[in-house]
Amino acid sequence: MKQRPRGARRLSHVSRDGGVRMVDVGAKRSTARRAVARAMLRMKPATLRTIVARQTKKGDVLATAQIAGIQAAKNTPALIPLCHALSLSHVAVQFAPQRPDSILVRCEVRCTGQTGVEMEALVGAAVAALTVYDMCKAIDRDMSLEQLAVVEKHGGRSGSYVRGERHGA
Amino acid sequence: MKQRPRGARRLSHVSRDGGVRMVDVGAKRSTARRAVARAMLRMKPATLRTIVARQTKKGDVLATAQIAGIQAAKNTPALIPLCHALSLSHVAVQFAPQRPDSILVRCEVRCTGQTGVEMEALVGAAVAALTVYDMCKAIDRDMSLEQLAVVEKHGGRSGSYVRGERHGA
Amino acid sequence: MKQRPRGARRLSHVSRDGGVRMVDVGAKRSTARRAVARAMLRMKPATLRTIVARQTKKGDVLATAQIAGIQAAKNTPALIPLCHALSLSHVAVQFAPQRPDSILVRCEVRCTGQTGVEMEALVGAAVAALTVYDMCKAIDRDMSLEQLAVVEKHGGRSGSYVRGERHGA
């Protein structure tokens, strides 16, 4: 049973003996890396109106979520077991309300290093969105996070990736 | 501009002066709490076959993601700014492959405390799914996380919540 | 040389053999605790005008500092070596601009537990103020933090404490 099933490919984090490991990136070149992730937080229209109204006045919910996303992106290696620690040079989290019932969350991360920053961007977007959830759950328990994915990735040996519309939303 | 827009409700984390704060839960009763979150990680069929094949042999990807989800659930107050620290009595993360192209992630959290554990369940499910993403991104960059939401919540003054199918996916 | 110098009192964290330890609070009663710390961040008048103007529009600097202070208060046991971990029931950080050249920072913390929450309040106030410093240091390197102190403490065997004006500012 040791041969791979059809269509199964070797996973880079899995060593020959079946255990997991942090991939050795020591021989990779250090290049400028950039990744963008996004997600869509769906909610009741009244919830979106509440958030946006608050933001018009003080921006509190989204400001809090922005900070949470930035902090989480920096903390990615503590969350994702096989991630390498990187010195991020830039993290930005942005929100675009999509009337009537969604907020688009976007997280962009940059660094110069030996591995990409997709995970940092995904973690930043996810935690920012979940912070909105936390601050609004008393008025809307039915929120859901959809379409969390990498939309762009640049740098490194594999070059640029831009999410196509075949798979994404 | 100080009156609330129609449909806008007071958010419990936002104080009268517009700043954010951790809600005071000191007067709430400590009761048994339980929450379940789930998410669906979509991927190429070949990716699912690879993960499942590995799991049949050693279970590495999903075992790693399981640990990551449990650790993240415990770490929720450090990620979600206004969450209270709780002594979780139980965390479980489970995966159910959905052929041909998805994995259902489920995270259940329990505690006895003064606030609910929805955020812990959501964070656990999200980080578990993102760990699968991390370990498979070399073979499939088009994965996306969908339908991350609370599906059940029990305990506390507001009683039980079970996600209906009106809003969910 | 083993006798104590005149005026020296036993420090509760220092054991008889001179080493340090976390004081055993297991026999203390769990009571409602509350502590307030404050600090004054001094800056150039132009810096204060910039912060306040931004706040009028978006509140970004102080919103960020508020979140940072809350997060830090929750993280106190990881920062102050001999602090006990407590489940805080409430944390609030507030700012009061003091024209022409200062911002008063106030952090209030509450919990029900076996030890007080002064350190949590002090850490919250300090980190909130330092976050303001971080976000404004490009325009004002001469800022200084003054008068960081506990102003009120309630609960526990030693009862209430309110800072007098003999020592404080």
Next chain:
Amino acid sequence: MKQRPRGARRLSHVSRDGGVRMVDVGAKRSTARRAVARAMLRMKPATLRTIVARQTKKGDVLATAQIAGIQAAKNTPALIPLCHALSLSHVAVQFAPQRPDSILVRCEVRCTGQTGVEMEALVGAAVAALTVYDMCKAIDRDMSLEQLAVVEKHGGRSGSYVRGERHGA
């Protein structure tokens, strides 16, 4: 209302849309950086005598505070939301008792990197001082931290800064 008030300058952490972000330092040169922060912890004379006497014998309070300050300086990016993670090459915390009633705390940090280390030095000094507070609060609740500020900063495009006496204490 979009024009800046007189005297207000652009804050580097605040983006054009009013949200906060980690400044992109990717294009900055990596240079040797050094920063020194200091603070003055004021206390009752009897408290200082107790600390100093202990130190003469075992140095426990100040040794503990020294470790806490070093650890906190390394942990700065987790505390100050928009700080970049840096690989510090050196951290030192020192104490100089100032009879009859103060301890001068000094924290020096060095690294080679794209941003300065003022925040690391400030955090190290603040947490070291607060650790002294924690260990002595049972005998002196009236302590206060004064004059926490950057006293020197070297390296980077803006060159050297030495705190003048116009603004400082």
Next chain:
Amino acid sequence: MKQRPRGARRLSHVSRDGGVRMVDVGAKRSTARRAVARAMLRMKPATLRTIVARQTKKGDVLATAQIAGIQAAKNTPALIPLCHALSLSHVAVQFAPQRPDSILVRCEVRCTGQTGVEMEALVGAAVAALTVYDMCKAIDRDMSLEQLAVVEKHGGRSGSYVRGERHGA
């Protein structure tokens, strides 16, 4: 192959489907818990003399290791994936030099809670010993840590345990 091999017993952290989980302790009674772990750090006699001489004068190496052990014990749930977070009421780390070539490290932890504190005691002892290693490795790379084990455990349904000499060192 589903039956257990002879002598194999069910592990409490492993669920029926083979995945791992945090054991649910919600139904356990909260009782006073206490655990003691110890370890022996072996080194060259000259290394021990250096540490002890320093300690006689200032106690720096062991004071640093003591703080590190206390901090690590508090941080145990972040290190040991399936550990529950507990509010420790007491942590103490002590060292007893064993001439000519060893230091006995002892860590005692207490709490009132639903699970025991063996892991906290083990982690505290291990990290304290490794901190000594770190501070002395420039003069002695041949150090080794031996006999790290729980020596006493009290409280909880299973009652008291005292390590016998059959298995221990």
Next chain:
Amino acid sequence: MKQRPRGARRLSHVSRDGGVRMVDVGAKRSTARRAVARAMLRMKPATLRTIVARQTKKGDVLATAQIAGIQAAKNTPALIPLCHALSLSHVAVQFAPQRPDSILVRCEVRCTGQTGVEMEALVGAAVAALTVYDMCKAIDRDMSLEQLAVVEKHGGRSGSYVRGERHGA
């Protein structure tokens, strides 16, 4: 009493005034570093059979311990006070059951940096072993960790080190 005792050598972390500090590594060359630590976890033969049987089926205990060790190695600077933060390029934890009653734990760490990675390897091996302990303690409280030591170290000014058998076990 200020002269050093015979055989006592200067410890690099201890400054002239007796305080501790993070050694300044700013002037050291950044080179490829590699370190391997190992430990032996001793247990009852029945415990080893249980772990191995589980591993044959699902590998849960050792998979969990592997992740815990990797995560802990990355977290070393937060645990060992005077360790420098390094961007590890590779971490691997492996287990080799030693019938009838032991598991050999091996942790290898690599990075390119200004200091070595012995502490990361030791922390990774220790936490991996303690995670096995945690998951098996319900069936075997008599486990002990033995022979935790650095077995190889390469890179840096001091060159290669391979543990001899004079001191080791």
